[in-house]
Amino acid sequence: MDQVKRICILGGGTAGWMTAAALSNKFKGLGFEITLIESNEIGTVGVGEATLPHIRFFNSALGLDEKFVMKSTNATFKLGIEFCDWGKIGDSYIHPFGDYGLPMPDTEFHQLWLREKAERGAPRLDEYSYSVMAAEKGKFHFPGDDTTQIGSNFGYAYQFDSSLYAKLLRSYSENNHVRRIEGKVVETHLNAESGYVKSLSLENGAQIEADIFVDCSGFRGVLIEQALETGYEDWSRWLPCNRAYAVQSESRGELLPYTRATARKAGWQWRIPLQHRTGNGHVYCSDFISDEDALHQLMSTLEGPALTDPKKLFFKTGRRNAFWSKNVVAIGLSAGFLEPLESTSIHLIQEGITNLVELFPSGEIDEYDIREYNDRMELNFDRVRDFLLLHYVATQRDDSEMWRYFRNLELPESLTEKMEAWQKRGYVIPYEHGVFLPPSWISVMLGQNLEPKSFDQRVNKIPQEELSNLLRSIHTQTHQKIHQAPAHAAFLAEYVKGVHVAQDNAAGS
Ligand SMILES: Cc1cc2nc3c(=O)[nH]c(=O)nc-3n(C[C@H](O)[C@H](O)[C@H](O)COP(=O)(O)OP(=O)(O)OC[C@H]3O[C@@H](n4cnc5c(N)ncnc54)[C@H](O)[C@@H]3O)c2cc1C
Structure with a gap:
């Protein structure tokens, strides 16, 4: 294979559109062809609302205006995470995105x-x-x-509607000439000699060829696992939670500038305040609680009436044995999953993208770049x-x-x-x-x-x-x-006041 110029991203969730937005920005004008395939029928995981401060650098590298992003995604500011009942029942503390005290000359504060x-x-x-x-x-x-x-000496992140964020990045990417194809991949064709992915067949018969594939297909890992059989390192013995229920509810009380994670008997529960609603979920281990009791735990502790039906999610904590294998790079849930206790998944997507851009092949795909990429991502996950x-x-x-x-x-x-x-x-x-x-x-x-x-x-x-x-x-x-x-709610209202957002990316969806 010669110069890698045709990039195919499989998946249009947060990972897929973040990748498309970043690559179309970084490689603009360099003659790359970027295609993203997504399937409305399969849909996205539909959760992931709390972020880490690094996302601000991702957005600003794309040239996105913060006020616009916040208005478009119904975002609130996030100063950290409150942990309740973790050390002992009744305890509470905040993990802040910032330093304690001030920098000292010889040692830490x-x-x-x-x-x-x-x-x-x-x-x-x-x-x-x-x-x-x-x-x-x-x-x-x-x-x-x-x-x-x-x-x-502190940072801040956002709590936002991730489906609206993906929508915003989709229009950004399409404006940057990313070609979007709606359809389901039903078959992956490998090169018989190299084992590289050659093309993907869609349900409607279309064939998509590319030089490099970014697998953003979620837990399925359509390319990295189903096609290349890369293998998964299972970390369930350390992090045994394997299921979650997620539900949105009406906001109640003050608009808090932080996420809350409350420890429960068989897992923990999140509360994420957005401008227009609250995101809630109960992450639990099925060895220690029944689904019925886990659901009851969540629904009986909502602060306001539920706005959606609870959604049940299954996962296995761990990571792929390799994140980049042959000409496939897995980013997002296809790369691995760590429970959302510290809001790290979107950050790991960002890390994957940053490393891919840095190590992107200038000529043929190189084993050294693959090894370096995998080493860095392994460290991040570990x-x-x-x-x-x-x-x-x-x-x-x-x-x-x-x-x-x-x-x-x-x-x-x-x-x-x-x-x-x-x-x-x-x-x-x-x-x-x-x-x-x-x-x-x-x-x-x-x-x-x-x-x-x-x-x-x-x-x-x-x-x-x-x-x-x-x-x-x-x-x-x-x-x-x-x-x-100022109070968070007043500061936020003033900050996004008068920002115009197009109707199809409007708040409230
Ligand atoms: C319970 C829970 C809570 C979470 N909370 C947070 C949080 O607070 N903060 C955070 O940072 N992260 C969180 N995450 C993780 C976060 O949701 C994901 O990292 C993020 O949404 C990225 O998902 P994704 O794009 O990799 O996969 P998905 O959203 O599943 O997208 C997969 C895409 O691939 C497409 N696809 C799949 N197969 C095919 C096929 N055969 N053909 C065509 N298209 C296909 C789908 O249509 C879809 O577009 C949470 C995850 C879970 C499970």
């Missing part, structure tokens, strides 16, 4: 706080986090430019897995069969090391790759009562009075800034 707490007592670490405090008070404003200042598992094992809960199951579980070594380093002296082993930075780990470990025994000795260089004054000053400044910030 939380180390100063550990010493102060040990020697004189101190308020919660959360009280020094602008984003936790803003979330708790239901406030929002944009971070300032100087990240050494309180009120600037690290998300560890972070999710932390929520289930850093806990004192043993009130149900599921929580007792985690008590006896052998953990991945990478997670054990991370937890041990933290418990010894509050150290979070940093990663070169991987989405969650030390503040995220700190929030979950402290939030779930995993306290370090000691702290970084360099903190002892600071005279005690100076340390106490510094902490007091940061605490006061944080609270003053929060006091001045």
Whole structure:
């Protein structure tokens, strides 16, 4: 094969249209032909409303205006995730998209706080986090430019209607000359010699040829699995939840700038506030609860009347043995699935796209690029897995069969090391790759009562009075800034006021 110029994306869910939008933007004017095939009859998974801050960079790289995206997708701002009942029943903490305190010259801020707490007592670490405090008070404003200042060292994401997001990216892609074909792929033809995918046959008899295929066909993995039989690494022993019910309900109460994840006896429940409705779901493990009870758990705890029938979803946690195999790259649910506890799926789609663009073949498809791509994506998946598992094992809960199951579980070594380093002296082993930075780990470990025994000795260089004054000053400044910030709902309404959105991409669908 010569130069890779014909790209075929199979699937028109969030993964497919994100891929189409990014490739059509990055390769504009370079003579690529991009085709996307989707089947209305099969449809999309239809969930996935909470995101991570990185999506803002994805949108801005496409040149999309934030106000327009938010209005088009009924989005709200998201400062983090509130975890209820995870450490113990009755506990609650927020995992913020931001730092604690301020950057310190020698060590991290939380180390100063550990010493102060040990020697004189101190308020919660959360009280020094602008984003936790803003979330708790239901406030929002944009971070300032100087990240050494309180009120600037945080990020934010969105909670949005992902089907409207895919719709928006579809019109963006079509304007960038992506050819969309509606139809069902019924057969995949392989090159007898190389094993590469040569073409796809649609139900109506049409044949689609391409040089490279991006498999965004969802859990089916039509190309990566059904055609190439790449295999799946099953992580159910670590993350045993395998089903979910999802339902939309009328909004009630204040419009909160965060997602909520409440631990339950056999899984956990999400609550995602959008401008016009609330998304809800119960993720559970079928070994520990019946479908009927799982559904009852969800429906009996909705804050407002249901707007849709509950949708049941099945999944197996894990990832493909290879994300890129021959001339097929799997992005989205076809690449693997990790439960949505930390809203990581759309982020992993973004990672897949970024790495594909970076490693896109200049001539023939190259084994080195494939290996590099797979190594990077493996690391991303493995690290998300560890972070999710932390929520289930850093806990004192043993009130149900599921929580007792985690008590006896052998953990991945990478997670054990991370937890041990933290418990010894509050150290979070940093990663070169991987989405969650030390503040995220700190929030979950402290939030779930995993306290370090000691702290970084360099903190002892600071005279005690100076340390106490510094902490007091940061605490006061944080609270003053929060006091001045507007309420999230008012800020959002003002921000998207007057933004025009075409009727077919209108809010409220
Ligand atoms: C319970 C649950 C909750 C989730 N919550 C979140 C969240 O809060 N945040 C987050 O980031 N992610 C979340 N996710 C993940 C998120 O939903 C997905 O990552 C995202 O929607 C991408 O899905 P996809 O595009 O890969 O697959 P899909 O949406 O399933 O799309 C697959 C596409 O392939 C097409 N297709 C399949 N087979 C064929 C064929 N033979 N011929 C033609 N077309 C075909 C379909 O028509 C469709 O267009 C959640 C997932 C689940 C299960």
